Amino acid sequence: MAEETTEAGTAEKSRTDENVIYVGHKPPMSYVLAVVTQFNVSGSDEVVIKARGRAISTAVDAAEIVRNRFITDAKLKEIKIGTESLTNEDGRTSNVSSIEICLTKKKK
Amino acid sequence: MAEETTEAGTAEKSRTDENVIYVGHKPPMSYVLAVVTQFNVSGSDEVVIKARGRAISTAVDAAEIVRNRFITDAKLKEIKIGTESLTNEDGRTSNVSSIEICLTKKKK
Numbered sequence: 616m617a618e619e620t621t622e623a624g625t626a627e628k629s630r631t632d633e634n635v636i637y638v639g640h641k642p643p644m645s646y647v648l649a650v651v652t653q654f655n656v657s658g659s660d661e662v663v664i665k666a667r668g669r670a671i672s673t674a675v676d677a678a679e680i681v682r683n684r685f686i687t688d689a690k691l692k693e694i695k696i697g698t699e700s701l702t703n704e705d706g707r708t709s710n711v712s713s714i715e716i717c718l719t720k721k722k723k
Numbered sequence: 724m725a726e727e728t729t730e731a732g733t734a735e736k737s738r739t740d741e742n743v744i745y746v747g748h749k750p751p752m753s754y755v756l757a758v759v760t761q762f763n764v765s766g767s768d769e770v771v772i773k774a775r776g777r778a779i780s781t782a783v784d785a786a787e788i789v790r791n792r793f794i795t796d797a798k799l800k801e802i803k804i805g806t807e808s809l810t811n812e813d814g815r816t817s818n819v820s821s822i823e824i825c826l827t828k829k830k831k
Contacts (some may be wrong), residue, residue: 671780675820679806683818694802696824698787710791712783716804 634659638666638674646677651685654720661692664716667699671714678716692717742767746774746782754785759793762828769800772824775807779822786824800825 636649646664653662666674682689695715702708744757754772761770774782790797803823810816 669777669780671783672777672820675779675804675822679804679818679820683806691804694804696783696787696799696802698791710787712780712787714783 633657634661635663635665636677638664638670638677640670640673643673643676643680646673647680647685650677650681650718654686654689654718660721661717661719664718665713667713668711671712674714674716678718681718686718686720689718689720692719741765742769743771743773744785746772746778746785748778748781751781751784751788754781755788755793758785758789758826762794762797762826768829769825769827772826773821775821776819779820782822782824786826789826794826794828797826797828800827 634653636646636653638646650662650664653659664674664678678691682691693715694717697713697715698710699713700708700710742761744754744761746754758770758772761767772782772786786799790799801823802825805821805823806818807821808816808818
């Protein structure tokens with residue numbers, strides 16, 4: 616999400632970061648568009664949708680909209696849930712739940 | 724979901740409805756308590772947490788709290804996501820995402 620200034624595009628090729636869509640507080644359709652673009656324009660055969668906290672339901676919405684309306688041959692490869700510890704400015708730690716939804720599409 | 728009038732307790736043993744916790748808009752801890760009770764008091768070795776729409780994040784929170792704090796030997800057996808069509812009073816249909824998180828605990 617950060618450092619996308621100079622060599623971001625090339626440096627990220629080794630990591631799978633390029634295939635990861637981080638879901639936040641925009642409407643689900645914004646992320647649907649990002650996922651569909653990732654599959655169709657970038658030609659990825661796997662896209663991971665990640666979200667934390669309240670955005671988890673938006674992530675599920677986005678994944679379902681992609682599967683049901685846009686890329687009907689996409690499969691749910693894996694769904695993981697977890698907990699992340701976040702420390703805020705005043706040093707307090709809070710736990711937040713997270714989700715990772717991995718969608719795959721067969722190459723034609 | 725129906726027929727829990729007379730012989731509910733006994734009749735439901737075959738069905739798994741008893742092991743299903745439906746998550747709504749209460750705080751996650753309410754559902755954590757329900758899940759823990761289901762494992763420890765009712766002696767289930769499998770509990771399914773279900774939620775729709777905005778409650779999906781609460782369901783993930785509840786599952787994570789159970790796993791990390793209360794029943795640390797509980798395993799995530801399966802996570803399913805889906806879409807349900809709801810028809811409201813004035814006949815309009817809307818789609819809502821759903822999640823099912825299946826937790827299992829080994830018998831000691």
